[in-house]
Amino acid sequence: MAQMTVQIVTPDGLIYDHHASFVSVRTNNGELGILPHHENMIAVLAVDEVKVKRIDDDSHVNWIAVNGGIIEVADNLITIVADSAERARDIDISRAERAKRRAELALEEAQDKHLIDQERRAKIALQRAINRINVGSRL
The missing domain is CATH 1.20.5 (Single alpha-helices involved in coiled-coils or other helix-helix interfaces)
Incomplete structure (x- = not known):
């Protein structure tokens, strides 16, 4: 199964680092779904949720509240840099x-x-x- 690595970084450091089969975010230009081998890109994120479908189980999804920021997709590495972000379980x-x-x-x-x-x-x-x-x- 093809996979990507998803990393979310805030001024407090790395808060999320997992492998995923699908990621969904909302940019200032609209919704964006990312699958493995997605075209390299950079976009500005809106204040919204990030959905990460993990590779370890088809039903394993992580939700992260991101307060804006930047997303970069490059060679199956998704990096989100945000002022603040929280996993659902930590809210x-x-x-x-x-x-x-x-x-x-x-x-x-x-x-x-x-x-x-x-x-x-x-x-x-x-x-x-x-x-x-x-x-x-x-x-």
């Missing part, structure tokens, strides 16, 4: 829900006061919290 959903609520309140306040920069930051924080909740719920 504290109650903490993510609290972050979501804080972001919602910050967004409301920024909109009421017409604070454009704060509104933009609150929208990003909200998107990240929702992504973490969605990925953490995949277990």
